[in-house]
Amino acid sequence: MAQYGRVALALLVAAAGAVHLYLYFDYFHRVHVVGVLFLVNAAAGLLIGALLLLRRDRLVLLACLGYAVGTLVGFVVSTRWGLFGYHETFWGSWQEAAGAIELAAAFLAALLLVLGRERESSAAPLSTKRWWD
8 A cells, every 4th residue: 555655656746846847948947046946846856756666765755755845835935925036926727736736745745654654663573582592
């Protein structure tokens, strides 16, 4: 079951990166500094999504959580106060799509981290006998 969650999370993170890549080429390549951040965000999302499919460790899950939450925080800062002189609007079809994908990714990453920790703590030790006994 956790494997399906990891695949779903990888797809969500990669989708968030793909949305940012599309938006970079659609408009944001014209916006100073923020355009480059969209390109970096796209590359990070695609890379982290691919890494999650290849590796099964908590560090990659933490990277997914950090990516999703960091992207959402950047968006909120951009809409509320502006980011490098650019003010984004909070509502719009692309904003809502990207926000929903990132919220789902953050929720699923947090859930997988919690479930993984519970599974680790409930696992019985393989052996209590030491190798020198």
